[in-house]
Amino acid sequence: MEAAALSRGSSFIFLVRFLCLIRIPFVLLRVRDITGDRQCAGFIILILVLYIGAAGAGRPLSPLPSKADDDVKKPLQTSRPYNFAHRGANGEFPEETAPAYMKAIKEGADFIEADIQATKDGILVCTHDVNLDDTTDVAEHMEFADRRTMYEVQGVNITGWFVVDFTLEELQSLRAKQRYAFRDQQYNGKFPIITFEEYISIALDADRVVGIYPEIKNPVFVNKHVKWSDGKKLEDRFVEMLQKYGYRGSYMSKEWLKQPCFIQSFAPTSLIYISNLTDLPKIFLIDDVTILTEDTNQTYAEITSDSFLNHIKDYVMGIGPWKDTVVPPKDNYLESATDLVARAHALGLQVHPYTFRNENSFLHFDFHQDPYVEYDYWINKIGIDGLFTDFTGSLHRYQEWTSSVSKM
Amino acid sequence: MSSSIMGPPCSILFLLLLLVARAAARPLYPLPSKVDNGERQPLQTSRPYNIAHRGSNGEIPEETAFAYLRAIEEGADFIETDILSSKDGVLICFHDVTLDNTTDIAHRKEFADRKRTYEVQGVNTTGFFTVDFTLKELKSLRVKQRYPFRDQQYNGKFKIITFEEFIAIALDAPRVVGIYPEIKNPVFINEHVKWPKGKRFEDKFVGTLKKYGYKGSYMSKDWLKQPVFIQSFAPTSLIYASNLTDSPKIFLIDDVTIPTQDTNQSYWEITSDKYFDFIKQYVVGIGPWKDTVVPAVHNYLQEPTDLVAHAHAHNLQVHPYTFRNENQCLHFDFHQDPYQEYEYWIQKIGVDGIFTDFTGSLHIYQEMTTPPHPKDGGNDDHVMSLLHKIALLVSPYEKV
Numbered sequence: 001m002e003a004a005a006l007s008r009g010s011s012f013i014f015l016v017r018f019l020c021l022i023r024i025p026f027v028l029l030r031v032r033d034i035t036g037d038r039q040c041a042g043f044i045i046l047i048l049v050l051y052i053g054a055a056g057a058g059r060p061l062s063p064l065p066s067k068a069d070d071d072v073k074k075p076l077q078t079s080r081p082y083n084f085a086h087r088g089a090n091g092e093f094p095e096e097t098a099p100a101y102m103k104a105i106k107e108g109a110d111f112i113e114a115d116i117q118a119t120k121d122g123i124l125v126c127t128h129d130v131n132l133d134d135t136t137d138v139a140e141h142m143e144f145a146d147r148r149t150m151y152e153v154q155g156v157n158i159t160g161w162f163v164v165d166f167t168l169e170e171l172q173s174l175r176a177k178q179r180y181a182f183r184d185q186q187y188n189g190k191f192p193i194i195t196f197e198e199y200i201s202i203a204l205d206a207d208r209v210v211g212i213y214p215e216i217k218n219p220v221f222v223n224k225h226v227k228w229s230d231g232k233k234l235e236d237r238f239v240e241m242l243q244k245y246g247y248r249g250s251y252m253s254k255e256w257l258k259q260p261c262f263i264q265s266f267a268p269t270s271l272i273y274i275s276n277l278t279d280l281p282k283i284f285l286i287d288d289v290t291i292l293t294e295d296t297n298q299t300y301a302e303i304t305s306d307s308f309l310n311h312i313k314d315y316v317m318g319i320g321p322w323k324d325t326v327v328p329p330k331d332n333y334l335e336s337a338t339d340l341v342a343r344a345h346a347l348g349l350q351v352h353p354y355t356f357r358n359e360n361s362f363l364h365f366d367f368h369q370d371p372y373v374e375y376d377y378w379i380n381k382i383g384i385d386g387l388f389t390d391f392t393g394s395l396h397r398y399q400e401w402t403s404s405v406s407k408m
Numbered sequence: 409m410s411s412s413i414m415g416p417p418c419s420i421l422f423l424l425l426l427l428v429a430r431a432a433a434r435p436l437y438p439l440p441s442k443v444d445n446g447e448r449q450p451l452q453t454s455r456p457y458n459i460a461h462r463g464s465n466g467e468i469p470e471e472t473a474f475a476y477l478r479a480i481e482e483g484a485d486f487i488e489t490d491i492l493s494s495k496d497g498v499l500i501c502f503h504d505v506t507l508d509n510t511t512d513i514a515h516r517k518e519f520a521d522r523k524r525t526y527e528v529q530g531v532n533t534t535g536f537f538t539v540d541f542t543l544k545e546l547k548s549l550r551v552k553q554r555y556p557f558r559d560q561q562y563n564g565k566f567k568i569i570t571f572e573e574f575i576a577i578a579l580d581a582p583r584v585v586g587i588y589p590e591i592k593n594p595v596f597i598n599e600h601v602k603w604p605k606g607k608r609f610e611d612k613f614v615g616t617l618k619k620y621g622y623k624g625s626y627m628s629k630d631w632l633k634q635p636v637f638i639q640s641f642a643p644t645s646l647i648y649a650s651n652l653t654d655s656p657k658i659f660l661i662d663d664v665t666i667p668t669q670d671t672n673q674s675y676w677e678i679t680s681d682k683y684f685d686f687i688k689q690y691v692v693g694i695g696p697w698k699d700t701v702v703p704a705v706h707n708y709l710q711e712p713t714d715l716v717a718h719a720h721a722h723n724l725q726v727h728p729y730t731f732r733n734e735n736q737c738l739h740f741d742f743h744q745d746p747y748q749e750y751e752y753w754i755q756k757i758g759v760d761g762i763f764t765d766f767t768g769s770l771h772i773y774q775e776m777t778t779p780p781h782p783k784d785g786g787n788d789d790h791v792m793s794l795l796h797k798i799a800l801l802v803s804p805y806e807k808v
Contacts, residue, residue, distance in 0.1 A: 091743055091744055092740075092743050182735060182736070183744075184707075184740045186706075186740075331561075332559075333561075358735060358743070358744035358745055359734075359735040359744055360557060360733060360734040360735060361557070361735075365467075365559045365561075368466055368467050368733070368766060368768055368769070369466055369558075369733035369734055369746075369766065369769075370733055370746065370766065370768065370769045370772075371745065372747060372769070372772060373768070373769075373772075391743060391744065391745065393743060393745065393748075394743070394745045394747070394748075397745075397747065397748075401776040401777065402776065
């Protein structure tokens with residue numbers, strides 16, 4: 001698909017150059033003289049069609065420098081647990097913005113992670129919350145003051161400005177801000193929300209192979225509020241976008257290694273639905289012990305039971321649990337680890353827990369306020385297969401250092 | 409002569425001997441660790457010193473035995489402490505002049521009437537002062553963690569320890585561990601505590617070190633056996649102490665607004681070239697507050713000052729304080745990553761020692777990036793160290 005777009009693109013450039021050279025009006029005059037108006041009109045239509053075709057492909061018409069040497073890009077590392085840049089390097093930048101992702105890539109992320117929802121006009125965007133209150137300046141936009149409303153989301157009434165009530169153009173007039181007050185505020189008001197497509201191009205344009213890890217986020221809620229004219233759902237649009245950019249292949253296949261991708265969701269039915277559409281690897285996210293699945297209303301106990309894991313493993317290749325359910329804490333000290341990882345591994349399921357953060361308020365006392373000690377525990381003691389971290393650079397540094405020395 | 413005549417004098421002699429032994433305050437038999445003194449792993453001197461600031465107080469209440477034992481376990485090169493005095497002139501390990509922030513004094517009804525207001529370095533301070541409590545009374549208190557965001561589980565469990573107890577912890581370690589005691593608030597202490605024969609705080613301080621065999625200039629054979637740095641904010645105390653011992657001394661420097669407690673000199677004066685020229689006759693280095701070396705604005709680092717270059721030009725070491733893991737103590741340049749902060753100060757600024765509340769983290773950082781030189785004949789260590797060095801050479805050339 002890409003090659004076709006490129007060849008269309010290059011053909012168009014050739015045409016443009018040719019036309020400029022011979023000057024369109026002069027040509028048309030000459031053509032009309034020779035062949036008559038109908039052929040002239042046909043010529044114009046041909047040019048227009050080619051132009052629209054190239055534009056509609058959605059890729060730049062000239063190959064980006066990084067695409068030229070596709071085969072020599074440094075491949076994805078697969079010898080140690082994956083470093084997932086959770087919402088980009090959001091320890092430093094406002095989450096899910098272009099700079100957050102680019103910094104994460106620079107810092108060594110294996111995968112950049114995003115949450116995909118839909119705008120009022122059905123465009124897929126990268127944003128975590130159903131509402132815009134905590135991560136954008138929407139509250140300061142007087143023009144949207146009347147959009148504040150209340151919806152039920154997974155059984156809870158939430159008030160705010162909702163993504164599903166804004167068109168893409170309106171969303172992109174907002175500016176992102178850092179969610180946590182104790183993190184760097186200097187980029188507030190600088191960056192817009194990006195689309196799923198923009199996120200994908202950041203990954204594809206990296207100078208080494210960088211995987212993507214998008215989430216089908218709040219599908220029940222989004223499908224309730226956003227309707228596509230062709231009757232398709234969020235899950236369909238999601239997979240279409242991936243396929244448009246050439247993401248395909250099962251885990252560790254040749255195609256997958258070229259463009260690695262994990263699809264994640266808290267909703268089992270969404271994952272099962274899309275397994276009919278793509279063989280890309282999927283990860284089943286698991287929330288806290290008190291939260292029910294949004295689509296099937298199942299409890300934590302049920303979805304982590306042997307029988308359920310046995311069932312879901314036909315559709316997913318791993319789980320993404322909240323780390324405090326894997327090793328529960330008490331008074332900020334770790335208790336004994338549960339057997340979740342062992343059972344998952346026994347069924348051939350990878351485990352990618354979330355979320356690792358450097359701030360001492362997120363670190364249990366066993367780790368002595370040292371994020372590297374926490375990485376060490378989860379990687380070497382618990383033995384997980386990937387980590388969602390807000391601090392890509394720290395995890396990368398830890399992995400680089402410890403891969404070059406034997407265990408301490 | 410029959411034994412009956414010799415009996416009583418013998419018993420008395422025996423009793424006297426016991427008294428002498430007790431007074432010497434060291435056990436009469438050598439501790440297990442003292443027997444194989446020559447076999448102990450020596451102090452590392454190939455990379456900046458890991459100075460356990462008040463012990464491993466990120467985890468355990470500061471300046472307690474447990475905090476120091478933990479620091480040694482975690483790999484400290486030196487354990488650091490602040491020496492003050494009790495009312496009866498016993499030197500103790502304690503940082504604040506008052507007991508309020510780090511002990512349960514507030515809950516002790518028997519001491520309720522001891523609250524006082526004194527002037528300390530020009531500031532009127534109210535609280536319960538160590539100089540108003542005898543050692544016995546101080547030992548009845550229990551220490552607590554100073555910061556609420558740190559582990560509170562050891563509150564009420566440990567006591568204040570004496571300078572001698574601190575020294576014993578260092579000497580009894582399974583490897584050579586240095587000590588880094590501070591002559592703390594000497595002006596205030598000498599004002600409130602009087603020792604017999606006109607001795608001063610500084611005399612008692614050095615006397616204690618000598619009693620336990622601390623001697624020798626920096627890097628001498630004696631010093632390497634029992635490493636020590638004497639530190640103080642008061643230049644006259646350091647100069648006075650240099651007449652008593654050749655153990656290396658470090659001149660501590662406070663924030664830019666604080667004058668020295670004894671000579672009332674400003675930050676600018678004591679960091680001037682002229683002053684370094686003078687003080688270097690008495691000290692081997694300086695211990696500045698790190699935000700004066702590289703100032704920060706809006707939690708971002710500015711351009712470093714030339715203090716380190718200055719100091720190094722005068723052959724003075726630089727040991728900045730204090731490094732802490734908590735994100736509120738880390739400037740944004742470091743992305744809430746304490747290891748990045750270590751990296752900056754060690755690689756970029758080039759300091760010679762680091763006072764840290766988190767001994768373990770600094771040790772891990774140093775082990776991962778600069779493992780110590782292998783001992784001669786240690787084959788496995790040597791191989792691993794070599795492999796590591798090779799890896800370090802290769803990794804900068806890999807793209808990410």
